[in-house]
Amino acid sequence: MDLELHQRTAVVLGASRGLGKAIAASLAAEGANVLLTARSGDALEGAAAELDALGSGRIGYHAADLAEPGTPAAIHAAAEKQLGPVDILVNNGGGPPPGPIADTERATWDEQFRSMVAPLFELAGLVLPGMRERGWGRILTVVSSGVVQPIPSLGISNALRSSIVGWSKSLANEVGGDGVTVNCLAPGRIATDRTASLDAKAAERQGISVADVERNSRALIPVGRYGDPREFGDTAAFLLSPRGSYITGSVVRVDGGLVKSV
Ligand SMILES: NC(=O)c1ccc[n+]([C@@H]2O[C@H](COP(=O)([O-])OP(=O)(O)OC[C@H]3O[C@@H](n4cnc5c(N)ncnc54)[C@H](OP(=O)(O)O)[C@@H]3O)[C@@H](O)[C@H]2O)c1
Numbered sequence: 001m002d003l004e005l006h007q008r009t010a011v012v013l014g015a016s017r018g019l020g021k022a023i024a025a026s027l028a029a030e031g032a033n034v035l036l037t038a039r040s041g042d043a044l045e046g047a048a049a050e051l052d053a054l055g056s057g058r059i060g061y062h063a064a065d066l067a068e069p070g071t072p073a074a075i076h077a078a079a080e081k082q083l084g085p086v087d088i089l090v091n092n093g094g095g096p097p098p099g100p101i102a103d104t105e106r107a108t109w110d111e112q113f114r115s116m117v118a119p120l121f122e123l124a125g126l127v128l129p130g131m132r133e134r135g136w137g138r139i140l141t142v143v144s145s146g147v148v149q150p151i152p153s154l155g156i157s158n159a160l161r162s163s164i165v166g167w168s169k170s171l172a173n174e175v176g177g178d179g180v181t182v183n184c185l186a187p188g189r190i191a192t193d194r195t196a197s198l199d200a201k202a203a204e205r206q207g208i209s210v211a212d213v214e215r216n217s218r219a220l221i222p223v224g225r226y227g228d229p230r231e232f233g234d235t236a237a238f239l240l241s242p243r244g245s246y247i248t249g250s251v252v253r254v255d256g257g258l259v260k261s262v
Contacts, residue, residue: 001029001041001243003238003241003242003243004242004243005027005030005031005032005236005241005242006030006031006032006056007031007032007033007057007188007217007239008027008032008033008034008055008086008087008088008165009032009033009034009036009079009085009086009087009088010022010027010032010033010035010062010086010087010088010089010090010175010240011034011035011037011076011079011081011086011089011090011123011127012027012034012035012036012037012090012092013037013038013066013075013090013091013092013093013120014037014038014092014093014142015034015037015038015047015061015090015121015253016038016039016040016043016044016047017038017043017047017048017091017192017193018192018193018194018229019048019092019190019192019229019232019233020036020038020090020092020093020140020142021036021229022048022105022124022229022230022232022236023054023060023090023092023232023233023234023236023237023240024036024051024052024090024232025050025051025054025232025233025234026230026234026236026237027039027057027088027236027237027240028051028054028055028057028059029050029054029055030237030241031055031056031057032053032055032057032088033057033058033059033060033083033084034051034057034058034059034060034083035059035060035061035062035075035078035079035082036048036051036059036060036061036062036081037061037062037063037075037078038063039064039065040060041063044061044062044063044182045061046062048060048061052053053071055193058082058083060078060079060083061150062074062075062078062079064090065110065115066094066115066119066120067114067115067119071119072119072122072123072126073122073126074124076123076126076127085130085134086122086127086130086131087114087131087134087136087137087138088137088138088139088140088238088240089123089124089127089137089138089139089140090140090141090142090143090240091120091123091124091139091140091141092141092142093115093119093120094115094194095116095144095154095157095194095229096112096115096116096154096156096157096160096203097156098153098154098158098198098201099153099156100153100155100212101155101156101158101159103229104155104156105110108156109156112156112160113160113212116160116161117160117163118250120141120164121167124139124171127139127179128175131178131179131180132178132179132180135178135179135186136179136180136242137175137178137179137180137181138180138181138239138240138241138244139168139171139180139181139182139183140182140183140184140185140236140239140240141164141168141183141184141185142184142185142187143161143164143165143184143185143186143188143251144157144158144161144187145159145187145188145253145258145259146158147161147162147164147184147186147251147261148186148251148253148259148261149258149259149261151161152158152204152207155232157261163235164184164219165251167175168182168183168184168249168251169182169249172248172249173249176248176249179245180248181239181244181245181247181248182248183237183239183247183249183250183251183252184238184250184251184252184253185232185235185236185252185254186249186251186253186254186259187232187251187254187255188221188227188253188254188255188256188258188259189217189221189225189226189227189255189256189258190226190227190231190232190254191226191227191228193231195226199213199214199217201259212224221255221256221258222256222257222258223257224256225256226253226256227255227256231254232254234250235254239252242249
């Protein structure tokens with residue numbers, strides 16, 4: 001199937017590694033132009049060189065911290081300057097620290113909202129007018145299986161990402177008639193640096209080995225393994241393509257069956 005992404009222009013946040021990089025790679029392999037963003041310029045430079053070899057589109061990058069107030073505008077300007085008008089926005093970034101939610105302080109909520117949530121809404125607001133004018137656009141936000149089945153010890157993620165789901169669904173209703181789809185993609189346990197770091201912290205908390213934590217996790221996943229980032233990236237590429245045009249306002253799970261509800 002041709003995903004018809006050739007020469008579409010995408011901005012992918014959190015694209016230096018992990019899920020963001022995998023989505024960017026799937027888009028690049030389909031011939032899209034892709035702007036990669038994250039904080040580390042060195043990591044972005046390396047990722048851009050790798051992705052450049054995958055397809056015929058142009059690959060750019062822009063290093064910036066999503067927690068900084070001027071970042072959404074700077075990313076938008078960099079995308080337009082390097083690659084042209086933005087057709088596709090992939091909202092993604094770092095995850096919050098694990099821990100109990102009951103004693104989370106106001107300052108932590110503010111800080112996490114500022115880096116995980118507000119910049120995604122702001123950047124979407126910047127790219128939307130052009131998408132609506134051109135009658136085509138895609139906004140996809142990486143959330144977590146925790147928005148469907150809250151994950152113990154990841155309360156900040158469960159709470160703030162659920163707010164993103166509400167925003168995404170509301171926006172999908174508003175812009176569906178303009179050819180813009182708005183969806184969320186919910187990873188279960190995909191093998192990335194973040195998953196490895198959470199497993200290491202869980203091992204410490206529970207006083208068991210990382211191998212035991214992984215085995216316990218795998219036992220909860222019907223397919224019996226962690227996901228490969230590429231499986232996640234390819235699902236995203238479909239949703240972001242013209243072929244995914246009738247899917248909007250959805251939360252699509254890529255979790256090997258981890259979530260227990262229908
Ligand atoms: N992997 C999974 O199975 C899974 C499951 C559920 C939810 N998630 C969520 O999905 C997202 C991506 O997961 P992942 O596993 O790919 O995480 P990851 O390996 O930690 O990658 C996060 C990416 O975001 C960038 N980033 C982090 N903080 C940033 C900031 N303040 N400003 C700009 N960029 C920032 C990182 O680059 P820099 O450090 O250079 O900025 C990196 O490119 C995370 O939010 C994670 O919590 C993942």
